[in-house]
Each structure stands twice: as structure tokens, then as C-alpha cells.
Amino acid sequence: MTRNAQLFERAQRVIPGGVNSPVRAFRQVGGTPRFIDRAEGAYMIDAEGTRFIDYIGSWGPMIAGHAHPEVTEAVQRAATRSLSFGAPTADEIDMAEAICQLMPAVEMVRLVSSGTEAGMSAIRLARGYTGRDAIVKFEGCYHGHADSLLVKAGSGLLTFGNPSSAGVPADLARHTLVLEFNNIPQIEALFATRGHEIACVMVEPIAGNMNFIRGDAAWHRRLRELCTEHGALLVWDEVMTGFRVALGGAQQVYGIRPDLVVMGKVIGGGMPLAAFGGRRDVMERLSPLGAVYQAGTLSGNPVAVAAGMAQLRIIQRPGFYAQLSAATGQLMRGLEAAAGRHGVRFKTDSEGGMFGFYFSDALPRNYPDVARADVETFKRFFHAMLDRGVYLAPSMYEAGFVSAAHGPDVIAATLEAADAAFAQLAKA
Missing domain, CATH: 3.40.640.10 (Type I PLP-dependent aspartate aminotransferase-like (Major domain))
Known part of the structure; x- marks a missing residue:
């Protein structure tokens, strides 16, 4: 049994669902939650020592990066x-x-x-x-x-x-x-x-x-x-x-x-x-x-x-939001391009350091639109990215976040993982 699985088993005995906020339980995507040991910059490291590029950023607060x-x-x-x-x-x-x-x-x-x-x-x-x-x-x-x-x-x-x-x-x-x-x-x-x-x-x-x-x-x-x-x-x-x-x-x-x-x-x-x-x-x-x-x-x-x-x-430092928006935009354009290369229906949107992506043909405008997106493909994509060291929100209904620590090398590594993940989806 992995260290994460051991921790999850312990947690479920004393914490409802094993987590202190429901989405952390991976219920929508399935599998075992990663228990995080530490984080720095654009990365989180779990209890087994595995490093992930982090796109939840504590669900938004870590705009300057972890442990700034x-x-x-x-x-x-x-x-x-x-x-x-x-x-x-x-x-x-x-x-x-x-x-x-x-x-x-x-x-x-x-x-x-x-x-x-x-x-x-x-x-x-x-x-x-x-x-x-x-x-x-x-x-x-x-x-x-x-x-x-x-x-x-x-x-x-x-x-x-x-x-x-x-x-x-x-x-x-x-x-x-x-x-x-x-x-x-x-x-x-x-x-x-x-x-x-x-x-x-x-x-x-x-x-x-x-x-x-x-x-x-x-x-x-x-x-x-x-x-x-x-x-x-x-x-x-x-x-x-x-x-x-x-x-x-x-x-x-x-x-x-x-x-x-x-x-x-x-x-x-x-x-x-x-x-x-x-x-x-x-x-x-x-x-x-x-x-x-x-x-x-x-x-x-x-x-x-x-x-x-x-x-x-x-x-408030000069250029902070210009750099943040540029990194987010580069990530979104790269994801759409990678999905397109492999024939996967995929749309993105973003503002500043906040973004969303959807397995659908059009950008959603409301909750019913989101609910019609392909959740099964999302689940497969989530795990394909997680396996390649990219930690996305474990739910189709959550936005994602980029930090100032997500430099060009981090974005490039994410897009390389995404290209492989979309290729995996296309073969399924």
C-alpha cells in the first residue's frame, strides 16, 4: 500500500470522508488523494516525495507562489x-x-x-x-x-x-x-x-x-x-x-x-x-x-x-499582472493547440491568473452548460496529467490558478505533459 493510501485509510477513521473539505477526497475523479508534505514556488511535494506542478494554489491564495x-x-x-x-x-x-x-x-x-x-x-x-x-x-x-x-x-x-x-x-x-x-x-x-x-x-x-x-x-x-x-x-x-x-x-x-x-x-x-x-x-x-x-x-x-x-x-509591483496574464494565456493557448492536434473537443478561458478548461465544443455560459461537458473525459485527463506530475483541480466544476512562480519552463513542462495526456485520450 502506498504512503498516500495509508494516510487516506487512517484519515477516514477519524475525519468524515478522510478530508476537511469535500473536493479534496477525489470523489469525482476517483482514486487516492495525494497528501501534501510541502510546497515551494509552482510545486507541491506529496507524502511519497512525488513533485507536482500545482494549478490549484490552495484554491487561489498562492498568487506569488508557495512559500514565497x-x-x-x-x-x-x-x-x-x-x-x-x-x-x-x-x-x-x-x-x-x-x-x-x-x-x-x-x-x-x-x-x-x-x-x-x-x-x-x-x-x-x-x-x-x-x-x-x-x-x-x-x-x-x-x-x-x-x-x-x-x-x-x-x-x-x-x-x-x-x-x-x-x-x-x-x-x-x-x-x-x-x-x-x-x-x-x-x-x-x-x-x-x-x-x-x-x-x-x-x-x-x-x-x-x-x-x-x-x-x-x-x-x-x-x-x-x-x-x-x-x-x-x-x-x-x-x-x-x-x-x-x-x-x-x-x-x-x-x-x-x-x-x-x-x-x-x-x-x-x-x-x-x-x-x-x-x-x-x-x-x-x-x-x-x-x-x-x-x-x-x-x-x-x-x-x-x-x-x-x-x-x-x-x-503591486510593476509588471506583476502582465507577467501573470501572459503565463496563463500561454498555458491556455498551448492546451487548446495540444487538444486540437489529437482531435479532442476542448475549450479554455482565463482572466489574469485564473482559468478554466472544458471538454466541450463551446465555452459554457451557465451551470447547465458546464453539466453537459464530458466528465468522463475530464476524469481520464485529470489522472493522465497527475501521472505526469501536473496537479489540476480534482473536479470538473473548479477553476484553476496560475502563480507568478509558473515561469516559461513550468508552462513548457505542463504543455509537454498535456500533449502526452491528450494523445492518451485520443487512443482510448
Whole structure:
């Protein structure tokens, strides 16, 4: 039995499914998860000493690469001062000021510990600000595992959502309305009949949890117009896209200002740190200024803030995003070319250091499109790449991530592996 198999067997006895986040279990692709021992730059090394080119990057945070010396040194310095205070620090102010400077829509911000916490808090704030209960989300978008957000589409258009997880009360789920991503007529019809009930519309501007699905610019503009017209708040979940697709996030890409923004991943530098922020008049409704309560023992943790601030300094250097986008674009073009040489149906899309690929004839625009992609071919491709030392997301429904450490040699090695993997698929 391999070392990874031994660890997985042990883990399943004491951890549900053997993992602490479901996608890590390899359930969609099959096989044994790789238990990671260490990582550096563009590479991860598992418990057996096998090295992989890493395209998940801790699901987005590692934009500068694993174990970047400036980030690890900042963490080490902060740790010597104590791991937590439970009291305010000057470093928290530095981070809040940096986020407000870089994110166009953010005038005030509050730090929390996870994207789920940030998303949950943003919804509570939107409800408290508007005095309304209903929220709108879109099928295939994931905003954390808070009860109000674990809701899937109902049986018909404009129906109440249904819980997508056991343990979510139906009475709570009925306040969540779920529509189709990139569908303008649906959102117009909903606001026409129930606009006065809607506290907020929450959306990933570029979805990353049904693979990489780009929101249409016209659709985003219409969401902004409808929220403004009906007094609802527009909440952008930039946990993935924030500081990942551009320095100013998807707000910079689309030129749209949401009312609230949820952030995470990159701002923590790999540590558990997230945030939500936005318009000053909305954020001032938070306790201790207003009646909307939110608190956290580890919010603004000094070690996490130190890691995040070090990474924010790195990504602001001249040319950082140009280099990152060029590497991602080179990878996408190379993958499409390799698939084409072997007659494999294959499409890609990317923005900044975030990408998606699909075994289909056209780029998907929503969750049903993604679900129609060839999952069996994806599974074979995933294992063919893993066998050749390339670690992709172990699910067809997840975006991928490139870091600044993915230089030309790393991209070239990936494309060499991909050419062999596509050739293997073509023979099957």
C-alpha cells in the first residue's frame, strides 16, 4: 500500500470522508488523494516525495507562489510577537487602508477569518440595511456554506430555492431565490414582481465554483441597474477574483461598482483571512456603530494580516499582472493547440491568473452548460496529467490558478505533459 493510501485509510477513521473539505477526497475523479508534505514556488511535494506542478494554489491564495520568502519571513516575524491578541493592531489598519485604496468599490472594510464568514456577514448586513429578507443568488455560484447560501434552484422559474444540503431549514431557504447565471430576462422578471422584497443580489462576477464561467458584461450592467432602481444591494463575491484577475479585482475588469464586496484567498497570503467591505453608509450599519452584529475572536489575526500584507506588496509591483496574464494565456493557448492536434473537443478561458478548461465544443455560459461537458473525459485527463506530475483541480466544476512562480519552463513542462495526456485520450 502506498504512503498516500495509508494516510487516506487512517484519515477516514477519524475525519468524515478522510478530508476537511469535500473536493479534496477525489470523489469525482476517483482514486487516492495525494497528501501534501510541502510546497515551494509552482510545486507541491506529496507524502511519497512525488513533485507536482500545482494549478490549484490552495484554491487561489498562492498568487506569488508557495512559500514565497517575503511572505514566510513576514509570518515568522509576526509570530514572535504572539499568535493572537484579541485587541486591535496598527497592522489591521494598514491592511484596511490597502484594500480601500486598491478595490474601487470599497470605502470601509471589516476583516474576518474565512470567505464563508465574509459572505454570511455581507448578507446579514444587506438585510439589516434594507430591512428586507429575500436574497438572490445564481445556480452554480458558491458563496460559502452558510445556510442561506446552500440553496439550489427551485422546480420552476422564479420559485423559492430548495436546500442543497441536509440541515438547512426549508423556512430559511425560502428567502433565497436562485436564478440562472447570465440570464437577463429571468432577473428582469423577478425584479418586476418582487423587487420590493429583495435585500441583495449576490454573485461571483466570474464564477469559479462551476469551473471558470465569465459573467456577461451586459448582464452585470443590468444587475447593477436593477439593484439601484429597486433599492437592493449588489454584492460581488470576489473571494476568488479579488486581486486574482486584476489588481482591482473584477471591478477593474468590468468597470462596475457593487455596493458590497466579499474578499478572501489572495488577501490572506495562504493564511485564514477574509474581508467584506463597500459603501461607507452601508458598512456603518455594523456594530458597534449600527445594529447589525458581527464579531470574531480571530478577526484581524496578526499573523494572517502579516502574510496578507506581504503578498499585497508583492502583487503591486510593476509588471506583476502582465507577467501573470501572459503565463496563463500561454498555458491556455498551448492546451487548446495540444487538444486540437489529437482531435479532442476542448475549450479554455482565463482572466489574469485564473482559468478554466472544458471538454466541450463551446465555452459554457451557465451551470447547465458546464453539466453537459464530458466528465468522463475530464476524469481520464485529470489522472493522465497527475501521472505526469501536473496537479489540476480534482473536479470538473473548479477553476484553476496560475502563480507568478509558473515561469516559461513550468508552462513548457505542463504543455509537454498535456500533449502526452491528450494523445492518451485520443487512443482510448
